[in-house]
Amino acid sequence: MTTVGESGTRPPASRLDFGGAGRDGPTVTRDPLLSVRELRVSFGGLVAVAGATFDVRPGTITGLIGPNGAGKSTVVNAIAGQVRTASGRVSFDGHELLGQKPHAIASLGIRRSFQIANLFDSMTVIENLLIGARPWDGENVRACFVGRRRWRRRESELASKAMSIMDHFGVRKLADEVAGNLSGGQKRILELMRILMSDPKMMLLDEPMAGINPVLVQTIAEHLRRLRDEGTTMLMIEHDLSLIEELCDSVIVMANGAVIAEGSLEVLRENEMVVNAYLAG
Amino acid sequence: MSGGIEFYVSSLTLLFGINLIAVWGLDLQYGVTGIFNFAYIIFQAAGAYADGILSLHPANFYQAGETYVGGFHLPFPLPLLGATVAGGLLAVPVSFIVRRLRGDYQAMALLVLSLIATAFVTAQTNFLDGSLGLSFIPKPLYGSVLPASPVSYQWYYCAFVAFVALMVFFMVRAIVTSPFGRVLRAVRDSETAVASLGRSAHRARYIIFIFGGALAGLSGGLFVQYITSWTPTGWLYPETFLFLTAIVVGGAANLGGNVLGTLLVIIGIQEATRFLPQVVYPGLIDSLDWVVIGLALLAFLWFRPKGLVPERRRTLARFVPGQRRTADDLLLGTAAASGALAEVPDIGQPRSDES
Numbered sequence: 002m003t004t005v006g007e008s009g010t011r012p013p014a015s016r017l018d019f020g021g022a023g024r025d026g027p028t029v030t031r032d033p034l035l036s037v038r039e040l041r042v043s044f045g046g047l048v049a050v051a052g053a054t055f056d057v058r059p060g061t062i063t064g065l066i067g068p069n070g071a072g073k074s075t076v077v078n079a080i081a082g083q084v085r086t087a088s089g090r091v092s093f094d095g096h097e098l099l100g101q102k103p104h105a106i107a108s109l110g111i112r113r114s115f116q117i118a119n120l121f122d123s124m125t126v127i128e129n130l131l132i133g134a135r136p137w138d139g140e141n142v143r144a145c146f147v148g149r150r151r152w153r154r155r156e157s158e159l160a161s162k163a164m165s166i167m168d169h170f171g172v173r174k175l176a177d178e179v180a181g182n183l184s185g186g187q188k189r190i191l192e193l194m195r196i197l198m199s200d201p202k203m204m205l206l207d208e209p210m211a212g213i214n215p216v217l218v219q220t221i222a223e224h225l226r227r228l229r230d231e232g233t234t235m236l237m238i239e240h241d242l243s244l245i246e247e248l249c250d251s252v253i254v255m256a257n258g259a260v261i262a263e264g265s266l267e268v269l270r271e272n273e274m275v276v277n278a279y280l281a282g
Numbered sequence: 283m284s285g286g287i288e289f290y291v292s293s294l295t296l297l298f299g300i301n302l303i304a305v306w307g308l309d310l311q312y313g314v315t316g317i318f319n320f321a322y323i324i325f326q327a328a329g330a331y332a333d334g335i336l337s338l339h340p341a342n343f344y345q346a347g348e349t350y351v352g353g354f355h356l357p358f359p360l361p362l363l364g365a366t367v368a369g370g371l372l373a374v375p376v377s378f379i380v381r382r383l384r385g386d387y388q389a390m391a392l393l394v395l396s397l398i399a400t401a402f403v404t405a406q407t408n409f410l411d412g413s414l415g416l417s418f419i420p421k422p423l424y425g426s427v428l429p430a431s432p433v434s435y436q437w438y439y440c441a442f443v444a445f446v447a448l449m450v451f452f453m454v455r456a457i458v459t460s461p462f463g464r465v466l467r468a469v470r471d472s473e474t475a476v477a478s479l480g481r482s483a484h485r486a487r488y489i490i491f492i493f494g495g496a497l498a499g500l501s502g503g504l505f506v507q508y509i510t511s512w513t514p515t516g517w518l519y520p521e522t523f524l525f526l527t528a529i530v531v532g533g534a535a536n537l538g539g540n541v542l543g544t545l546l547v548i549i550g551i552q553e554a555t556r557f558l559p560q561v562v563y564p565g566l567i568d569s570l571d572w573v574v575i576g577l578a579l580l581a582f583l584w585f586r587p588k589g590l591v592p593e594r595r596r597t598l599a600r601f602v603p604g605q606r607r608t609a610d611d612l613l614l615g616t617a618a619a620s621g622a623l624a625e626v627p628d629i630g631q632p633r634s635d636e637s
Binding site for chain 1: 388428452453456457460462463464465468470471472474475477478479480481482483489507593595597598599602603637
């Protein structure tokens with residue numbers, strides 16, 4: 002059913018039969034929100050992504066799995082505009098993303114987390130969250146000098162939103178802590194909370210659960226599922242397959258820079274090629 | 283006070299005010315935004331030269347063999363405005379040169395640019411009279427509106443510099459305490475994260491590069507009107523490190539720290555050595571200034587990198603009205619006392635329902 006190319010050639014990604022395991026309802030048939038076509042990224046001689054093609058449908062959590070070095074993070078970086086050498090086509094909600102600046106891509110409503118939490122280390126948690134809000138006119142230079150009262154009001158609204166997010170994850174007491182002093186797990190949570198401040202259309206999550214304690218993983222999973230149900234689309238890199246099974250509506254498997262399979266995890270488990278990729282990777 | 287002491291005190295006050303403006307400008311770039319502008323002094327020089335050219339007559343007017351471009355003899359305060367604009371304008375091409383560079387590479391490129399600028403101005407004798415520089419730059423309003431007595435004139439100029447410094451203080455503080463200031467600090471911490479949140483780090487840096495350049499130009503203009511001459515030896519690259527040491531010692535990204543740093547490093551260390559006896563050979567003590575300043579920079583980077591007055595931590599209470607009136611609120615009149623902020627619902631209350 003699927004053929005895999007040798008490294009260097011581009012294997013065609015096959016869409017596996019959902020076999021009734023996929024989510025029913027209108028989301029299955031809707032047009033993809035994010036569509037990646039023939040994405041290639043190379044760093045010097047190293048081909049990190051060799052023609053990846055896949056879709057992410059709106060309102061779903063799509064898992065991106067594969068062995069180390071498969072090119073998963075590079076795909077996320079390329080979608081977010083942080084790789085200059087990417088070629089191919091990446092379209093989101095009718096916009097072509099390749100060639101656009103990272104901040105322009107973010108302003109379309111895409112937020113990402115980083116493989117290693119990328120925070121504003123010298124700033125407090127609350128400040129990190131405030132800057133996670135969508136860009137607003139209070140951040141213009143002009144606002145430094147005029148309309149202070151108006152932006153103060155808006156800022157306290159943002160602060161109350163930040164507080165409710167912190168309450169949700171039980172980290173309100175860290176509000177005044179400097180981000181650089183947080184533990185690894187707390188940093189990840191802060192990064193996720195910072196993303197949530199902007200109510201993004203789509204979230205690109207690069208191993209969001211790494212280093213987080215199991216109880217909190219469930220809280221986060223619960224939150225992500227609710228966001229999904231409210232219409233937020235997610236592409237999530239994750240190594241924990243049980244988590245993938247629990248959260249993801251569909252899964253993309255990458256190996257050697259290419260998408261080798263796509264579908265639900267139950268179906269993929271039966272796929273010899275996927276199993277080999279993981280075992281051999 | 284006797285005339286001599288009075289002159290000395292007013293001179294120090296002037297130097298303090300002028301340098302403080304420059305230090306605030308550089309701290310906005312280095313401390314707040316994380317731009318390693320090791321060419322900062324060339325922006326001050328641009329302001330000084332611009333002020334000189336705008337206030338002097340054309341070179342042939344004096345019949346003194348000087349050669350420089352322009353000579354517009356504009357009345358005060360136009361040369362000072364010109365100086366500010368010149369500093370800001372110079373920042374445009376310079377920021378273009380370093381836009382792709384970050385951190386160490388940016389610092390290197392700017393340091394080299396500072397060297398090139400000095401060499402260029404020194405070699406181009408037709409441009410700004412080379413190593414001779416501009417001289418007899420008129421003191422503004424001297425002998426016309428203000429008295430021609432050096433000491434009392436100097437106090438008037440002091441008052442003017444103090445006024446300008448106060449204005450600069452309010453502007454810089456308005457920037458660092460605003461949401462834009464938060465973006466600047468975020469750019470300092472992580473450009474990729476700033477971009478991933480939909481803000482253009484490049485734009486923020488560009489604005490601050492120009493704004494800091496303009497402040498350097500302003501301080502250069504004020505300085506040259508005080509010392510009345512300006513040559514390439516007055517703006518060699520180590521001068522930038524003098525400002526930088528003041529920032530590191532006092533405390534980066536803290537306006538009060540900048541005041542303390544300027545006082546200790548630029549006024550203190552430089553002036554204290556003036557009273558030491560000249561030992562071994564004349565000029566040795568003066569040269570030791572730089573050794574002491576270099577050691578202070580190293581010692582602080584090593585043992586107290588946040589400086590004497592560290593950057594303030596911006597806590598939740600700052601953003602929630604009614605919890606605490608900050609000094610900013612009192613000074614800027616934006617306190618919650620007006621009642622305008624009381625409408626915001628549920629502040630400070632943990633939410634039980636999930637929304």
